[in-house]
Amino acid sequence: MQANQSLPLPGCDEASPKKCGLELRGYQIELASDAIKGRNCIIVAPTGTGKTHVAMFIIKASSRRKKKKVMFVVPTVALVEQQKRLFEKYLHADVIGISGDVELSLTELLETHTLFVLTPQILENLLRKESSHMLELSLLIFDECHHTKKEHPYNAIMARYHEHLDLDPNSDLPQIVGLTASIGVGKAKDSIQAMDYILGVCANLNTYYITTVTKNVQELSKATNKPVEETEECSGRKYDPFGNMINEVMSNIEMMIQMPPKGNDDDVEGDDDQIVQWHLCYIRPEDEAIFCIMLSIYNNALMINADCRTKDAVNFIRTKVGEFEDTPTGNSNNQTTISLMNNWQSTSVTLPSYHQNDFYDNPKLELIKSKLIKQYKQNEDSRCIMFCKTRDMTVALKNWMNETEELKSLNATNLVGTNAPAYKAGQTSAQQEDVLKYFKNGKHKLIIATTVAEEGLDVQKCNLVLRYEHVTNSIARVQCRGRARAENAASCLIAERGRGIAMKEKINEIRERMMTVAIKRIQEMNFEERRRCxxxxxxxAKASFQYISEELKKIKLHQNLYEIRCSKCDSLGSLSDKVRKIENSHHVVIDPSMKDRVIIKPYPQTENISPTFERSGKIYCKECNSDWGIMASYNGVSFPVIKVCGHGFSFSFMTSFNF
Structure with missing residues (x-):
């Protein structure tokens, strides 16, 4: 078939394919080729090339099968409604979109509907209750399938798939199709490691085929506008009295935490072990929560100050402290609260002199302003997306732009995820849709976004993409660049000199090239060799899982006291009797002394795990820096939460073993 030919959907009137409402270009037909043959496959193509249209073509083709049920799984809530509307428009089908609570269970809906767009946890919950539902499906499509690894729900779904496959290799399991703009290579250092990483994702998705455009390359090139890429480094502030003052305040708080409790040993009843434990637990749980809240506020303010205005950082602290004071804890007569609030009040007196002085302006903002002025001078109807690290940063940058005379006309707004409430700068799906609608019609000409806008969302073609101190991995690099799809578009990383951001970007650029080479080599492998790998x-993976399962059974069987040790350096983490399970899934350590054996690195922004559970940082082994898990707050009380794969378990009745 010629590159410029269009192929009507199966079942459509071939004499008039437009009646279907969907036609495919030659390169899209090529991308669908393996899936149409019924093969499990991963489809890799740049952002904006119509992978969703390819998926709809595959779905239409699957309708000829005896089993009709199809699930299109998307990683975020925002994508559910977007993809549902597309499917309804082009497939003329009754599509069920599920991303949260629904009036009927998915089990009931499966009896009456055939096409679903849903988030992965919904499907995983169904399969956890009754894994046989997997056998009812004809086709399972994973959008942004590069997430199928480690603890991601995509991988949990595929674990259920592999369970059926192991029990009966001839099981009538659904066809698996993955869609992605970049499969990634993890932290690969060379092409061999890159191939291993990609083959690992293939193994998780049980596919031997990676489908890319190799024949219709010219047509694909014409359909995609590759932006000009550049990196601009600049210096931060020469003088930062606000940052110095807040760092000093945080140091004082840390000293308060490390101070031993007042009183003497006679104040504590119990044996020697209890007294030792009391001394190790310097602060009460309720005080610990207060310290964590204030340190988190100050730390986030430092981040805002580094990348935005001191004024925005000061306003952030005032807002968050005000919110804290409105809580029962913040409004109590607790001595720790009173001390910290007095500390803040004395500090806040001198802050206006810093943020009202032009001498302390942030030079990085001047660079951003000059780039935006230049872009909108060239094309006043331009659209721009700026990516930054946190929700709070999007608010600060939006306020700066809308208060800057030269940028007011852009009417900048922000776009963030739905996994946080409004008081934490989160947005609803409806608010996200409004932002994208007004961005498209020009009411907002600039969006400041977190990672939520990197993947999948149907964002208006942009003339300029700015990544402000925002570099994660090679996958995100491809996703962000893909937003700059307008003709003569540009993608620019703005980074502070000396932070290592620009070097990280170069590493990601190299890894992106490694991925392209690795995919080609995998495709060129003999099929049997690829299958064998x-x-x-x-x-x-199966042997490792079985080993872990057997050892966990031994733990339950013997119920002996055992040690949790670092799998890398064998240093003690905690004892088993200090581990508790919260919400039936999170293993928290209630041993206060564990904090002496870990390094805690706070997250830039706390993240909700559940309505009552919030993660605030990572924990690492103090001896070897191995990843042990996270710090999380449950109903305001902070605990280390360990992950099994970071530890070894040793028992009194057997030798040590590591996960």
Whole structure:
């Protein structure tokens, strides 16, 4: 078939394919080729090339099968409604979109509907209750399938798939199709490691085929506008009295935490172990929560100050402290609260002199302003997206732009995720849709976004993409760049000199090239060799899982006291009797002395795990810096939450083993 030919959907009137409302270009037909043959496959193509249209073509083709049920799984709530509308428009089908609570269970809906767009946890919850539902599906499509690894819900769904496959290799399991703009290479250092990483994702998705455009390359090139890429480094503030003052305040708080309790040993009843434990637990749980809240506020303010105005950082502290004072804890007569509030009041007196002085302006903002003025001078109807690290940063940058005379006309707004409430700068799905609608019609000409806008969302073609101190991995690099799809578009990283951001970007650029080479080499492998490599990886994963399961059974069987030790350096983490399970899934350590054995690195922004559970940072082994898990707050009380794969378990009745 010629590159410029269009192929009507199966079942459509071939004499008039437009009646279907959907036609495919030659390169899209090529991308669908393996899936149409019924093969499990991963489709890799740049952002904006119509992978969703390819998926709809595959869905239409699958309708000829005896089993009709299709699930299109998307990683975020925002994508559910967007993809549902597309499917309804082009497939003329009754599509069920599920991203949260619904009036009927998914089990009931499966009896009456055939096409679903949903988030992965919904499907995982269904399969956890009754895994046989997997056998009812004809086709399972994972959008942004590069997430199928480690603890992601995509991988949990595929674990259920592999369970059926292991029990009966001839099971009538659904066809698996993955869609992505970049499969990634993880932290690969060379092409061999890159191939191993990609083959690992293939193993998780049980596919031997990676489908890319190799024949219709010219047509694909014409359909995609590759932006000009650049990196601009600049210096931060020469003088930062606000940052110095807040760092000093945080140091004082940390000294308060480390101070031993007043009183003497006679104040504590119990044996020697209890007294030792009391001394190790310097602060009460309720005080610990207060310290964590204030340190988090100050830390986030430092981040805002570094990348935005001191004024925005000061306003952030005032807002968050005000919110804290309105809580029962913040409004109590607790001595720790009173001390910290007095500390803040004395500090806040001198702050206006800093943020009202032009001498302390942020030079990085001047660079951003000059780039935006230049862009909108060239094309006043331009659209721009700026990516930054946190929700609070999007608010600060929006306020700066809308208060800056030269940028007011852009009417900047922000776009963030739905996984946080409004008081934490989160947005609803409806608010996200409004932002994108007004961005498209020009009411907002600039969006300041977190990672929520990197993947999948149907964002208006942009003339300029700015990544402000925002570099994560090679996958995100491809996703962000893909937003600059207008003709003569540009993608620019703005980074402070000396932070290492620009170097990280160069590493990601190299890894992106490694991914392209690795995919080509995998495609060129003899099929049996490729199949053998993937099967070997699956067998290793299965053996590892079985080993862990057996050892956990031994723990339950013997109920002996055992030690939790670092798998890398064998240093003690805690004892088993200090571990508790919260919300039936999170293993928290209630041993206060564990904090002496870990390094805690706070997150830039706390994240909700559930309505009552919030993660605030990472924990690492103090001896070897291995990743042990996270710090999380449950109903305001902070605990270390360990992950099994970061530890070894040793028992009194057996030798040590590591996960």
């Amino acid at each position: 993937i099967k070997t990886m699956q067998h290793r």
